[in-house]
Amino acid sequence: MRSLRTVTVRIPDSEDRYVPDLAVVPTAVARSEVWLRSAEDLELAVEAVSSSSALHDWKARIKGYARAGVPLYLVTDPSKGGIALFSVPEGGKYQTVERAVPGASVHLGAPFALGIEAAALLQ
Numbered sequence: 001m002r003s004l005r006t007v008t009v010r011i012p013d014s015e016d017r018y019v020p021d022l023a024v025v026p027t028a029v030a031r032s033e034v035w036l037r038s039a040e041d042l043e044l045a046v047e048a049v050s051s052s053s054a055l056h057d058w059k060a061r062i063k064g065y066a067r068a069g070v071p072l073y074l075v076t077d078p079s080k081g082g083i084a085l086f087s088v089p090e091g092g093k094y095q096t097v098e099r100a101v102p103g104a105s106v107h108l109g110a111p112f113a114l115g116i117e118a119a120a121l122l123q
Contacts, residue, residue: 001043001111002030009039011064018061022046039068043111048121049077067092072108076121083118 004023011018017036024044025037039045045065047057057075065073066089073086073094085106086094098106102119 001025002027004030004037006035008036009042009045010036011039011068013067014064016060016064018045018064020045020061021048039065039070042068042070044072044074044108045070046074047076049075049079051079054079062086062094063092065089066094072112074106074108074116078122081122083116083121085116 001024004025005021007020007023009018009020009023023037023042023046025041026043029037029041045061047053047061049057054077062073066086069089071087071089075084075086077083082099082101083106085098085108086096087098087109088095100106100118102122105115105117107115
């Protein structure tokens with residue numbers, strides 16, 4: 001897997017394009033120097049919520065990434081003091097949401113198989 005910090009993600013079947021704070025894609029996909037990627041390439045999208053992006057990060061992107069089938073969407077929100085991991089996209093919606101505050105963690109399933117401590121992302 002490779003992480004990309006400068007990428008624009010096209011949501012299929014819409015005019016939407018997102019610029020996540022971090023995107024994780026398979027290494028074979030990352031080798032391409034293309035700046036515009038399909039959401040179907042992503043294994044994980046990460047957003048760090050700011051006051052100017054809160055509505056978009058918590059509403060539009062959840063729906064868009066789920067519709068596109070992005071397996072994992074992680075939202076870190078310092079103003080709420082927690083993180084949320086959305087997974088299992090089916091029927092245009094994430095079926096699972098796991099939340100954590102400092103002192104707790106969320107678990108990223110395959111292909112990552114690791115836990116992420118909330119405090120580490122909220123400092």
